[in-house]
Amino acid sequence: MKKRFLLPLISLVGVFVLAGCSSGSKSASTTSKASGTAKITVVGSTALQPLVEQASTQYQQDNSQVQITVQGGGSGAGLSQVSEGSVSVGNSDIFAEDQNGIDPNKLVDHKVAVVGIAPVANKEAGVTNITKQQLIDIFTKKVTNWKDVGGKDMPIVIINRAQGSGTRATFESLGLNKQKAATAPEQDSSGTVQKMVASTPGAISYLAFSYFKDNLQPLSVDGVKPTEANVKINKWTIWSYEHMYTKGSPKAPVAKFINYVQSSPVQKTLVKKLGYISISQMKVERTAGGQVNDVKP
Incomplete structure (x- = not known):
């Protein structure tokens, strides 16, 4: 009698093992897809480039699932390419409103420093x-x-x-x-x-x-x-904001990287080290068009 039920029992165990393997394979595939690399391309201002390059290097050390490429080309290139949607971020030394051929209503301005x-x-x-x-x-x-x-x-x-x-x-x-x-x-x-x-x-x-x-x-x-x-204090009047523009609200990977550049640790260390000025330290603010106002307490 024992021998009669041995083969069905082995077959039944095999079914559960195969089912378990199938389930595990499906789970691994989902995890692989979920942990895929997010690619961020940043183009534009060469004045802002050193800060974004070094910030991206630091950021990627703790966020290996993100791949960030930073290129120059000038503010005009950054604004035009982000407006077209061909890059994730357009770096600019000038307001989008002050650049001919750019619709600022399509872009979101993320100021990260003053230069x-x-x-x-x-x-x-x-x-x-x-x-x-x-x-x-x-x-x-x-x-x-x-x-x-x-x-x-x-x-x-x-x-x-x-x-x-x-x-x-x-x-x-x-x-x-x-x-x-x-x-x-x-x-x-x-x-x-x-x-x-x-x-x-x-x-x-x-x-x-x-x-x-x-x-x-x-x-x-x-x-x-x-x-x-x-x-x-605007005693030296030749200065500008450093903008990281996105086309509309940025998706999570881009938003997280921009938030990192704006974060207190980066502003207090990397921004200062590289010769930029944190926006929080400014006693004045400048609007599109060049008007300068005192910062309200």
């Missing part, structure tokens, strides 16, 4: 301070030799950022009183500008504070130094 921008010269020029009018005259080529503004007898070599650069737009608007810089060689990234000014005798350009190096000479204007303290 000061200043004229920078090759140290061989022998100048540390110029007037606002001299700054305008240099970039409109009314003045073409450093000796005419208190420096050495040396031709002035202008290096511009490319059209579509938020750094250029901010500098022309606030540094040159909305005048256009004269035609001159253009570079696509702040990093390239930094290297060229440092290595080209007589060179001058403009950079975010985050790109200041010891081999450059930031220029004071009308005796006001380009410092973080002066930006906070």
